[in-house]
Amino acid sequence: MNYSRFIAAGLGVAITTTFVAATVVAGPVEDTLVIDDEIEIITRAPSSEGHPLPEVISGWHYRTDSTRAMEADSFANGGMLGVEQGAALWSTVEGSEGKSCESCHQDAATSMAGVGAIYPKWHEESGRPMNIELRINACRVDNMGAEPYKFDKGGQKPLTAFIKHQSLGEPVKVNLEEGEMQKWWEAGKELYYKRTGQLNLSCASCHELNNGKHIRADHLSQGNVNGFPTYRLKQGNLISLHNRFRGCIRDTRAEFPDAFSDDLMALEVYTTWRGQGLSVETPAVRQ
Amino acid sequence: MIRRLIVGCCAGLALSGIVVADGVAPDAVEIENLAIATPLTSTVGNAEEGKKIFANRKLGNCLACHANSDMADQLFHGEVGPSLDGAGTRWQPEILRTIVVNAKAIFPETVMPGFYSLDVGADVRKDLIGKTILSAQQVEDVVAYLETLK
Numbered sequence: 385m386n387y388s389r390f391i392a393a394g395l396g397v398a399i400t401t402t403f404v405a406a407t408v409v410a411g412p413v414e415d416t417l418v419i420d421d422e423i424e425i426i427t428r429a430p431s432s433e434g435h436p437l438p439e440v441i442s443g444w445h446y447r448t449d450s451t452r453a454m455e456a457d458s459f460a461n462g463g464m465l466g467v468e469q470g471a472a473l474w475s476t477v478e479g480s481e482g483k484s485c486e487s488c489h490q491d492a493a494t495s496m497a498g499v500g501a502i503y504p505k506w507h508e509e510s511g512r513p514m515n516i517e518l519r520i521n522a523c524r525v526d527n528m529g530a531e532p533y534k535f536d537k538g539g540q541k542p543l544t545a546f547i548k549h550q551s552l553g554e555p556v557k558v559n560l561e562e563g564e565m566q567k568w569w570e571a572g573k574e575l576y577y578k579r580t581g582q583l584n585l586s587c588a589s590c591h592e593l594n595n596g597k598h599i600r601a602d603h604l605s606q607g608n609v610n611g612f613p614t615y616r617l618k619q620g621n622l623i624s625l626h627n628r629f630r631g632c633i634r635d636t637r638a639e640f641p642d643a644f645s646d647d648l649m650a651l652e653v654y655t656t657w658r659g660q661g662l663s664v665e666t667p668a669v670r671q
Numbered sequence: 672m673i674r675r676l677i678v679g680c681c682a683g684l685a686l687s688g689i690v691v692a693d694g695v696a697p698d699a700v701e702i703e704n705l706a707i708a709t710p711l712t713s714t715v716g717n718a719e720e721g722k723k724i725f726a727n728r729k730l731g732n733c734l735a736c737h738a739n740s741d742m743a744d745q746l747f748h749g750e751v752g753p754s755l756d757g758a759g760t761r762w763q764p765e766i767l768r769t770i771v772v773n774a775k776a777i778f779p780e781t782v783m784p785g786f787y788s789l790d791v792g793a794d795v796r797k798d799l800i801g802k803t804i805l806s807a808q809q810v811e812d813v814v815a816y817l818e819t820l821k
Contacts, residue, residue, distance in 0.1 A: 579792040600735040601747035
């Protein structure tokens with residue numbers, strides 16, 4: 385390491401900050417994910433055009449051996465309990481119309497196959513992108529005469545996990561051509577690089593510049609969203625994407641936006657695009 | 672070694688900043704030639720306190736990003752920044768003070784937070800507006816501790 389650079393800097397010469405970390409950085413683990421010896425999961429993929437990183441890598445590669453093994457076995461995956469709850473909700477009649485999801489959509493294994501892989505998606509009627517959570521609420525209100533779920537409440541997490549799970553293994557793809565999706569992508573990108581809070585960090589500070597490194601005990605991943613809702617061992621529960629976003633923003637010591645606000649929807653569009661090509665892993669297991 | 676001499680030569684130019692009871696206000700700290708020559712408070716930094724602040728997740732949390740052999744007893748050391756072994760040999764105290772106060776003054780694009788700076792990110796949590804991560808005295812304590820890392 386040539387520290388004399390900084391002496392030059394001290395004298396007002398241009399500053400170059402090329403630091404070589406002294407520690408050996410672990411990086412993502414070499415491994416392949418096949419769930420129940422059957423469903424092959426794409427956990428590394430070439431990135432979309434315009435992506436700053438050469439390859440997109442699932443958060444699965446950054447977890448410990450035991451956490452990765454849990455995701456490979458649906459009996460060991462605690463998130464599957466939530467998926468089962470979601471399956472029960474699918475067939476539960478609610479609201480003034482006396483209908484369940486199943487009344488209209490029948491077998492989710494058929495009607496919802498591949499759906500979770502292409503959300504968020506432009507929704508003409510509301511003039512904004514819609515994620516699975518908002519889609520469920522729209523059906524509850526418009527088609528069932530039921531109350532919308534409040535954020536993270538009622539059946540929102542299990543039903544979202546159940547629907548996304550019908551796309552397990554499908555590569556994520558978001559359509560930016562429809563409606564004003566491009567604009568939302570741009571707004572999301574701006575937020576991704578915006579430094580927030582007293583700690584003055586952006587999503588990119590951790591997930592782009594430093595993925596593969598440890599921040600204290602946490603092994604930083606690229607922050608991809610293909611596994612949500614994820615099963616977090618720390619909470620022993622399903623964690624929604626917007627909850628994760630809010631947590632990461634809060635950790636910079638900033639005020640954080642509401643779930644499903646324009647800001648977090650834009651961030652969802654943009655981060656989903658960043659992880660395009662990775663398989664849906666819902667419910668992924670994370671620490 | 673050369674750096675030590677150079678900093679020594681310029682430090683005398685930067686004897687400014689108003690010392691109030693609990694230290695210079697964060698927006699009054701003067702950085703010259705990358706150095707903050709005058710301690711932020713009149714109480715000499717306490718390295719032992721500094722060591723605690725360094726490890727404390729709610730204060731310095733320096734270990735989140737830096738390895739430090741002096742804390743081999745602590746389980747997890749970060750890798751985001753370089754190891755701080757020998758930091759006290761590499762850097763003059765006046766420069767260490769700048770690094771802790773506002774690392775961006777030396778490494779413009781760094782992800783290292785400014786611990787005594789109001790040059791912060793957007794949407795700062797309401798109760799933290801106008802507040803710094805560390806107090807002036809805590810900065811002095813951390814700098815005193817860094818100086819012991821030979």
